Amino acid sequence: MNRFRALAVLALALGLLVSGAFMPARAQDTGSADFTRFVAIGDSLGAGFLSGGLVRGAQDDSVPALVALQATGQQIQQPLVSEPGIPAILRLQSLSPLVVTPLPGIGQPVNLGLQRPYDNLSVPGFRIGDALRTVTGNPVIDLVLRGLGTQLQQALALQPTFALVWLGNNDVLAAATSGRVIEGVTLTPVAQFEADYTAVVGALKAAGADLALANLPNVTSIPYVTTIPSVLINPATNQPVPGPGGAPIPLLGPNGPLGPNDRVLLPASAKLAQGIGIPAFAGGTGQPLGDADVLSATEVAVIQARVDAFNAIIRATATATGSSLADINALLRQAAGPGFNIGGITFTEDYITGGSFSLDGVHPSPLGYAVAADEFIRSINATYGADIPPVDLFPFLFGDDASAIPSIPGAVVGNVVFSGAATRQLLDVLRVDRGPGRDAGPRAPRGPRGERSAADHPTLRPPNH
Amino acid sequence: MRSRGTARTIALAAGLSLVFVAAPASGAGFLIFEHGSKAMGMAGAFTAQADDGSAMFHNAGGLAFQRERSIEAGTTLITNTEGDFSGLGPFPGPNASGEQADALFFPSHFYYVQPIAPAWTFGLGFNDPFGLAMEWDNPDDWPGRFINYDAELRTFDLNPTLAWQATPNLGIGFGAVLRWSDIELNQRVGVPSPFGGAAEVGDAHLESDLEEGFGWNVGILHKVTPRFSWGLAYRSKMTIDYAGDGRFTQIPTGIPAFDAAVRLQIPFDQNLPIETSIEFPDLAMLGLAFGLTPNLLLETDVQWTGWSSFDELEIDFTQNSRFSRVIPEQYDDAFAYRAGLAWTTSPQSQWRFGYVFDETPQPEEAVGPLLPDADRDGFTLGYGYTGGWDFDIALMYLQFDERTRDETLSSPQFPAEPIFHGTYNTTAFLLGLTLGF
Numbered sequence: 055m056n057r058f059r060a061l062a063v064l065a066l067a068l069g070l071l072v073s074g075a076f077m078p079a080r081a082q083d084t085g086s087a088d089f090t091r092f093v094a095i096g097d098s099l100g101a102g103f104l105s106g107g108l109v110r111g112a113q114d115d116s117v118p119a120l121v122a123l124q125a126t127g128q129q130i131q132q133p134l135v136s137e138p139g140i141p142a143i144l145r146l147q148s149l150s151p152l153v154v155t156p157l158p159g160i161g162q163p164v165n166l167g168l169q170r171p172y173d174n175l176s177v178p179g180f181r182i183g184d185a186l187r188t189v190t191g192n193p194v195i196d197l198v199l200r201g202l203g204t205q206l207q208q209a210l211a212l213q214p215t216f217a218l219v220w221l222g223n224n225d226v227l228a229a230a231t232s233g234r235v236i237e238g239v240t241l242t243p244v245a246q247f248e249a250d251y252t253a254v255v256g257a258l259k260a261a262g263a264d265l266a267l268a269n270l271p272n273v274t275s276i277p278y279v280t281t282i283p284s285v286l287i288n289p290a291t292n293q294p295v296p297g298p299g300g301a302p303i304p305l306l307g308p309n310g311p312l313g314p315n316d317r318v319l320l321p322a323s324a325k326l327a328q329g330i331g332i333p334a335f336a337g338g339t340g341q342p343l344g345d346a347d348v349l350s351a352t353e354v355a356v357i358q359a360r361v362d363a364f365n366a367i368i369r370a371t372a373t374a375t376g377s378s379l380a381d382i383n384a385l386l387r388q389a390a391g392p393g394f395n396i397g398g399i400t401f402t403e404d405y406i407t408g409g410s411f412s413l414d415g416v417h418p419s420p421l422g423y424a425v426a427a428d429e430f431i432r433s434i435n436a437t438y439g440a441d442i443p444p445v446d447l448f449p450f451l452f453g454d455d456a457s458a459i460p461s462i463p464g465a466v467v468g469n470v471v472f473s474g475a476a477t478r479q480l481l482d483v484l485r486v487d488r489g490p491g492r493d494a495g496p497r498a499p500r501g502p503r504g505e506r507s508a509a510d511h512p513t514l515r516p517p518n519h
Numbered sequence: 520m521r522s523r524g525t526a527r528t529i530a531l532a533a534g535l536s537l538v539f540v541a542a543p544a545s546g547a548g549f550l551i552f553e554h555g556s557k558a559m560g561m562a563g564a565f566t567a568q569a570d571d572g573s574a575m576f577h578n579a580g581g582l583a584f585q586r587e588r589s590i591e592a593g594t595t596l597i598t599n600t601e602g603d604f605s606g607l608g609p610f611p612g613p614n615a616s617g618e619q620a621d622a623l624f625f626p627s628h629f630y631y632v633q634p635i636a637p638a639w640t641f642g643l644g645f646n647d648p649f650g651l652a653m654e655w656d657n658p659d660d661w662p663g664r665f666i667n668y669d670a671e672l673r674t675f676d677l678n679p680t681l682a683w684q685a686t687p688n689l690g691i692g693f694g695a696v697l698r699w700s701d702i703e704l705n706q707r708v709g710v711p712s713p714f715g716g717a718a719e720v721g722d723a724h725l726e727s728d729l730e731e732g733f734g735w736n737v738g739i740l741h742k743v744t745p746r747f748s749w750g751l752a753y754r755s756k757m758t759i760d761y762a763g764d765g766r767f768t769q770i771p772t773g774i775p776a777f778d779a780a781v782r783l784q785i786p787f788d789q790n791l792p793i794e795t796s797i798e799f800p801d802l803a804m805l806g807l808a809f810g811l812t813p814n815l816l817l818e819t820d821v822q823w824t825g826w827s828s829f830d831e832l833e834i835d836f837t838q839n840s841r842f843s844r845v846i847p848e849q850y851d852d853a854f855a856y857r858a859g860l861a862w863t864t865s866p867q868s869q870w871r872f873g874y875v876f877d878e879t880p881q882p883e884e885a886v887g888p889l890l891p892d893a894d895r896d897g898f899t900l901g902y903g904y905t906g907g908w909d910f911d912i913a914l915m916y917l918q919f920d921e922r923t924r925d926e927t928l929s930s931p932q933f934p935a936e937p938i939f940h941g942t943y944n945t946t947a948f949l950l951g952l953t954l955g956f
Binding site: 146394395396397398399400401402406407408409410419420421424425428443444445446447448449450451452453 | 606608609610611612613614615662663664665666706707709710711712713714715716717936937938939
């Protein structure tokens with residue numbers, strides 16, 4: 055009997071051992087990285103901002119949330135917002151013609167009562183200097199920081215063992231989205247960036263945190279900048295309209311006809327729909343587009359050079375601190391080039407049809423964020439000898455995670471009209487100062503519903519600078 | 520040695536051979552190495568023996584020693600006993616799986632041997648030296664369906680051969696190879712959805728016509744002593760250019776306006792001309808045969824296959840270039856190592872045993888639903904009877920090493936290679952039967 059019992063116990067123990075071996079491990083092999091106390095500081099990209107707003111479904115799949123979930127099996131605390139988001143996220147109002155407008159209504163914060171700083175402290179619109187110095191300023195900042203101190207102060211208060219730092223995007227982005235390069239206003243000076251970036255990273259490192267850093271994408275490659283050609287397009291064929299000599303007809307910019315390397319920003323679509331920017335002989339009004347509608351080839355070059363300069367600083371900082379470095383720049387380069395072939399389906403940076411970007415043309419789609427999270431994980435694994443499994447992209451192609459973008463069915467043909475309300479809302483959150491008397495453009499001609507200005511949002515005010 | 524053919528058996532064998540057949544590649548890549556059941560019983564370690572009609576494949580030099588007319592016909596039944604896929608992140612992820620469709624294939628062979636002059640022998644061979652069938656169950660759910668759910672490559676070689684017995688112990692043979700081949704690919708078409716994620720919008724069926732190509736082969740067999748012989752054989756590489764049609768069929772998404780937009784982008788229900796090309800690799804084989812005892816023979820072979828010829832599969836839609844694509848393959852040259860033992864138990868009967876280690880030419884980045892290749896071990900058992908007529912039978916169990924693709928995202932060498940990570944487990948069972956007269 056005893057022998058049988060011993061055998062039974064042995065068999066049971068063996069069974070437990072075997073079943074244990076086949077149980078999916080909740081906590082993954084994080085190598086030398088310690089994810090015990092994880093914090094993320096960043097901007098809209100880190101916050102999971104997409105389609106012009108912060109909303110819970112997308113926040114759940116933010117890059118910090120996905121990285122932490124893969125590394126620890128645990129959810130992190132974030133400043134979640136109920137649907138339809140703050141601001142309300144954009145949707146496809148109509149596909150023929152293509153009209154993008156915000157959803158009606160406004161979301162509410164649902165995690166304001168957390169008795170400590172959020173694990174994900176990313177604030178849409180933040181530049182590197184904001185992490186050190188900004189405490190309040192607009193409702194979105196208050197939603198995340200809650201008057202509890204600067205982003206860096208709150209991150210340090212959590213005594214992090216691991217910190218994900220994804221800042222610097224807005225130090226170049228404002229120049230691209232505003233169409234104006236103004237040193238010290240839309241573009242952060244290199245010396246200031248270097249001082250602030252090393253200060254932020256240095257403080258977290260000094261507090262004992264291992265770090266995951268990321269370089270900056272070329273913000274002149276985003277759909278917001280690349281979607282609208284600088285020549286007149288026939289919406290029916292999507293081909294350039296031939297001019298009198300057979301050559302394409304350049305659109306009219308503030309300094310005359312646009313050159314082939316000048317870029318027309320997405321919000322200019324609403325003006326083009328009214329004939330503004332189109333020569334009179336080609337059926338337009340002959341009025342030029344504004345400075346804010348156009349990113350000149352010179353401005354593109356200045357911004358790209360600044361991206362390169364900041365990335366050199368980020369790389370040097372990563373090396374000096376032994377931090378991992380996610381190559382987000384390469385991701386966007388691939389999306390803007392051959393695209394990502396995921397399981398036989400190619401995703402590119404193309405607006406609406408490319409699948410990598412959300413409806414605001416600036417921020418990634420849920421799939422785009424998941425691919426970015428996998429790049430963070432790849433870099434963390436490489437630097438810290440970890441074996442964190444990549445994010446499963448399948449649900450982002452075919453499952454519930456795919457469609458955080460509400461829309462109504464229609465045909466994807468004709469010109470894009472990015473509504474004025476959509477533009478204003480986006481630029482407010484990005485804290486892009488378009489200057490006094492400079493409207494985001496006339497309202498979309500076909501936007502019967504959802505056409506609202508930022509003033510319609512009781513919780514939103516123009517940003518303070 | 521084979522003997523005594525009749526017109527009736529020639530017709531029968533020819534009829535059998537004219538059934539064009541496909542097979543999951545039993546050799547690495549999409550090579551098939553089973554072209555005679557005697558050789559198969561010794562795991563293909565036959566270059567230094569080559570004493571039946573399959574010499575036309577294994578070593579044309581062996582034909583020189585065959586001084587009686589003979590006819591052989593046979594086939595090899597190949598069935599995949601296991602063909603499983605389990606996914607890994609980032610795509611299709613750990614919850615994804617798939618299974619290859621059950622299949623039975625029978626690449627067949629036919630050989631006619633005719634001495635034509637003192638020291639000269641003519642042979643006419645027929646076999647299927649390359650082939651592939653890769654079909655996945657449940658194509659509507661198979662997560663790899665946007666890459667492949669049913670692919671087939673077929674070849675058929677006609678191989679007239681002339682061999683010269685230069686000395687009583689030295690045979691040299693030459694052959695010409697006329698190859699017919701066709702190829703078929705089936706996959707689904709997916710695009711990014713404007714509503715997020717991906718949408719399955721169509722089915723793509725690509726099928727080539729039967730095309731031909733030319734090559735050659737040469738072999739030498741030297742019986743140094745009654746107890747030792749060696750053989751060396753080479754088969755040339757061959758390029759076949761294929762032409763055919765690609766046809767897209769729309770799959771409605773349930774959103775009529777989106778479907779209408781897709782119709783503007785993809786010309787459904789039309790035959791679109793396509794072209795592609797495959798450079799089949801060359802093979803070199805070296806074998807050493809030792810008579811251990813009067814009744815026991817051991818042969819060891821090494822086989823080199825010039826798979827680096829297969830660097831890409833370019834599918835060119837000649838009039839719709841935006842559907843053209845290049846599938847990077849970047850194969851490496853590969854070796855196979857074979858050992859066979861023949862045990863003669865009576866003047867009429869012989870037992871055979873063999874083992875082959877066959878190295879995959881396929882780099883990890885090219886492993887996918889179109890062809891998940893792997894190193895494999897093959898174990899064979901064979902039996903041969905020689906009487907008024909001959910028969911050879913052989914069994915082979917082929918165990919593929921588990922093959923995993925899990926490198927992260929795209930590597931610079933494979934920019935267009937789809938992200939499709941996971942582990943493939945494959946086993947196959949082969950039964951060969953050859954009759955000789």
